[in-house]
Amino acid sequence: MATQKNKALGKLRSEERVLGYIFASPWLIGLIILGVFPIALSFYLSFTNYDMLGAPGFIWFTNYRILLSNDSLFYTALFNTLYHVAISVPLGLLVGIILALLLNSKIKGMGIYRTIYYLPNVVSVVAMSLLWLWLFQPSFGLVNNLLSPIYNFFKMEPLLWYQSSDMSKITLILMGLWTAGGSMIIYLAQMQDIPSELYEAADIDGANGLQKIFKITIPLMTPSIVFNFIRGLIGGFQDLTVSYIMTKGGPGHSTYYYSYYLFDKMMSDNAMGMASAMAWILLVITLVITMGALSLNKYVFYLGDQS
Amino acid sequence: MKKLLLVMLLMVGVFALSACGDEEVDGKIEVTFWHLSPVGDESYSQVKKIVRDFNNSQDVYYVNEYGFSFWDYWDKLNIAVASNTAPDVGFSTIDDNVHRAQRNVLFNISDFIAADVAAGIETVNTNSFYSNQLGFLTYEDDLYGLPFTATTRMLFYNLDHFAEVGLTADDVPTTWSELQVVAKQLDIVDGNKIERIGFDPTFGQGTYMGYLWQSGLDYFDDELQVTLNTQGHYDVLDWMVTFNNEYSRSQLNSFGEANTILGIDPFAAGRVSMVVGTDGLYQTLLDYDSTMNYAVAPIPVPDEDGVRVNWGSGFSLELYKNGRELDEKAQGAWEFSKYLMSVSIQVEYADAVGWIMGNTEAMDIVAEGNPIITALVEECAYAVDKLFVPYAPAWHAGDWFQYYDQLKAGDATVEDTLKDAIDWYNEKQTNYNATQ
Numbered sequence: 001m002a003t004q005k006n007k008a009l010g011k012l013r014s015e016e017r018v019l020g021y022i023f024a025s026p027w028l029i030g031l032i033i034l035g036v037f038p039i040a041l042s043f044y045l046s047f048t049n050y051d052m053l054g055a056p057g058f059i060w061f062t063n064y065r066i067l068l069s070n071d072s073l074f075y076t077a078l079f080n081t082l083y084h085v086a087i088s089v090p091l092g093l094l095v096g097i098i099l100a101l102l103l104n105s106k107i108k109g110m111g112i113y114r115t116i117y118y119l120p121n122v123v124s125v126v127a128m129s130l131l132w133l134w135l136f137q138p139s140f141g142l143v144n145n146l147l148s149p150i151y152n153f154f155k156m157e158p159l160l161w162y163q164s165s166d167m168s169k170i171t172l173i174l175m176g177l178w179t180a181g182g183s184m185i186i187y188l189a190q191m192q193d194i195p196s197e198l199y200e201a202a203d204i205d206g207a208n209g210l211q212k213i214f215k216i217t218i219p220l221m222t223p224s225i226v227f228n229f230i231r232g233l234i235g236g237f238q239d240l241t242v243s244y245i246m247t248k249g250g251p252g253h254s255t256y257y258y259s260y261y262l263f264d265k266m267m268s269d270n271a272m273g274m275a276s277a278m279a280w281i282l283l284v285i286t287l288v289i290t291m292g293a294l295s296l297n298k299y300v301f302y303l304g305d306q307s
Numbered sequence: 308m309k310k311l312l313l314v315m316l317l318m319v320g321v322f323a324l325s326a327c328g329d330e331e332v333d334g335k336i337e338v339t340f341w342h343l344s345p346v347g348d349e350s351y352s353q354v355k356k357i358v359r360d361f362n363n364s365q366d367v368y369y370v371n372e373y374g375f376s377f378w379d380y381w382d383k384l385n386i387a388v389a390s391n392t393a394p395d396v397g398f399s400t401i402d403d404n405v406h407r408a409q410r411n412v413l414f415n416i417s418d419f420i421a422a423d424v425a426a427g428i429e430t431v432n433t434n435s436f437y438s439n440q441l442g443f444l445t446y447e448d449d450l451y452g453l454p455f456t457a458t459t460r461m462l463f464y465n466l467d468h469f470a471e472v473g474l475t476a477d478d479v480p481t482t483w484s485e486l487q488v489v490a491k492q493l494d495i496v497d498g499n500k501i502e503r504i505g506f507d508p509t510f511g512q513g514t515y516m517g518y519l520w521q522s523g524l525d526y527f528d529d530e531l532q533v534t535l536n537t538q539g540h541y542d543v544l545d546w547m548v549t550f551n552n553e554y555s556r557s558q559l560n561s562f563g564e565a566n567t568i569l570g571i572d573p574f575a576a577g578r579v580s581m582v583v584g585t586d587g588l589y590q591t592l593l594d595y596d597s598t599m600n601y602a603v604a605p606i607p608v609p610d611e612d613g614v615r616v617n618w619g620s621g622f623s624l625e626l627y628k629n630g631r632e633l634d635e636k637a638q639g640a641w642e643f644s645k646y647l648m649s650v651s652i653q654v655e656y657a658d659a660v661g662w663i664m665g666n667t668e669a670m671d672i673v674a675e676g677n678p679i680i681t682a683l684v685e686e687c688a689y690a691v692d693k694l695f696v697p698y699a700p701a702w703h704a705g706d707w708f709q710y711y712d713q714l715k716a717g718d719a720t721v722e723d724t725l726k727d728a729i730d731w732y733n734e735k736q737t738n739y740n741a742t743q
Binding site: 051052053054059062063066070071072073133134137138139140160163164165248249251252253256264267268269270271273274 | 382385386388389406407410411412557560561564565568699700701704705706708709710712713716718719730731734735737738739741742743
């Protein structure tokens with residue numbers, strides 16, 4: 001009797017296991033075909049001279065050696081990307097936090113303000129780039145028109161923005177701040193979670209507004225700050241669309257980002273092997289920097305974590 | 308469990324049955340054709356009709372056509388060729404056809420022609436195509452593509468502007484010095500602001516390589532070594548950027564960019580009186596319903612030993628192997644290619660898309676009574692395509708533009724531009740050779 005019961009239970013478990021795999025199969029198949037396979041293939045291709053037409057020829061570490069020791073544009077593109085990430089990520093965090101703090105008030109029509117600040121995130125990058133191309137145009141753009149009194153006061157030449165290799169990176173970074181509303185939403189969501197008792201207690205203790213922000217709000221926002229920081233780092237290393245549309249990587253390679261160079265290696269030079277090697281180098285760089293960023297976790301204060 | 312499996316089987320069955328819905332295909336050999344007239348495009352219905360007419364004209368093959376936007380097409384095709392999922396027949400670019408032929412991804416067109424001739428079947432008449440295009444489609448004495456379209460570059464000039472300053476079509480410049488004289492008469496400047504410019508070599512479709520060719524020079528030698536280090540190369544580039552030396556580069560760039568940003572063609576908008584343009588500019592003017600009085604002429608050449616030549620390319624019609632040997636699908640693709648290259652279909656295609664077609668007999672019919680098209684077709688005979696350079700396939704575009712744009716922005720000298728470009732091409736060549 002017991003054996004029969006065990007058998008029935010075993011059959012049931014086995015059926016459940018099969019069903020489990022069947023239900024998970026769309027994701028599993030997707031992961032293997034669209035995730036694991038391309039990653040493994042790109043690793044293999046990074047050791048070949050694959051040109052997207054002929055059979056890939058195995059050339060060991062030649063692609064890596066060339067990129068690291070004999071490709072003048074590789075380091076230019078890497079520097080541009082690091083510069084972009086180093087400035088745009090902290091600046092984006094700062095603007096996002098300030099926006100969230102401003103929009104965390106209980107005034108009439110706050111929903112409308114929040115929507116307005118979030119709206120740029122739903123605008124297509126192409127449309128946004130073209131719009132900013134107009135705004136930053138040195139001769140007839142709105143930005144220089146608005147700044148003309150300052151130019152006149154200091155008797156200086158108008159800034160050339162994206163047309164100058166000195167200003168182009170900063171121009172793209174400033175433009176990127178327009179979408180800071182994306183991270184603002186995450187900060188706002190976390191701010192809504194902060195118990196009002198903490199502020200009430202601070203009020204009783206006589207804390208002023210700034211003290212409440214720095215002693216309560218910002219410490220309790222650290223989980224989302226670190227999340228946005230890491231997200232920004234990873235996204236920043238992959239950035240290419242805006243420079244592709246606005247500056248074509250110029251002037252003089254000044255906005256030629258790593259991912260843009262990788263894209264060109266593949267699509268313009270047909271050097272899929274070299275592009276794959278670039279992708280793996282980028283992966284290692286991103287991983288190392290992200291691991292470093294994760295060490296910030298010790299400064300994160302999780303609500304409810306008494307330790 | 309059984310029910311679940313049954314449902315899944317039923318779903319698979321429904322999908323399988325739905326794939327067999329087209330009765331027209333029954334019993335025919337299916338051939339895929341990729342083209343550049345996507346659904347929604349003005350030319351789509353006419354291209355679809357051309358394909359439908361082929362399908363109705365015989366009982367052996369059925370062509371499935373897929374139209375893609377020009378901007379998506381090339382990436383899709385590159386990836387498809389790399390993964391053996393390319394169409395049986397499709398468009399590609401003439402200049403790099405030899406690269407695909409070398410890599411054995413295309414069927415040999417000469418073999419098809421020879422087989423037709425041996426069987427006494429009507430085949431394509433290669434005498435109707437431009438010889439320079441056939442040259443670019445030839446690898447080891449065999450054809451690996453058919454010249455479906457042709458393009459050319461000419462000087463477009465605004466006769467209304469000419470009339471304003473007392474010039475006529477007879478005064479159209481033929482040499483660089485004449486060009487300078489005429490252009491200066493057409494400039495209009497209001498204080499610091501350029502209102503209209505007669506001509507600028509860097510505007511429109513004016514290219515450094517095109518002006519080099521006109522000067523009897525080239526970018527690369529026969530060994531594909533870059534050759535930008537002579538006085539002649541310096542002089543041509545210097546001529547381009549100093550043509551309008553009385554204006555600052557910033558003035559010229561702002562003037563040029565105002566057109567680009569606003570999405571208007573500067574010639575069509577009457578802001579430039581003369582410009583080097585392709586046959587595409589003629590289509591642009593047609594699309595704008597322009598009432599402008601204009602004409603076209605060969606691009607002026609250097610005063611001494613100038614060569615009448617222009618950069619012209621085109622789309623090739625290619626038959627993709629997709630890793631297989633000659634089969635009935637490939638034969639179907641060939642039959643369809645012959646149909647597409649025939650005079651009547653080339654005329655119909657020209658009407659649909661407005662391109663200059665590769666079949667000169669067809670273009671004689673299309674151009675009849677139209678002086679602009681007649682001139683453009685005539686100039687195709689002087690068109691030369693750019694070389695395919697394996698170590699720098701984008702040598703004329705991204706590789707060059709980074710230096711050229713800096714020069715135009717006034718951030719580099721002609722000397723530095725050429726030196727930096729040479730260094731870059733040499734580095735690319737060294738690195739490419741190391742991977743071969």
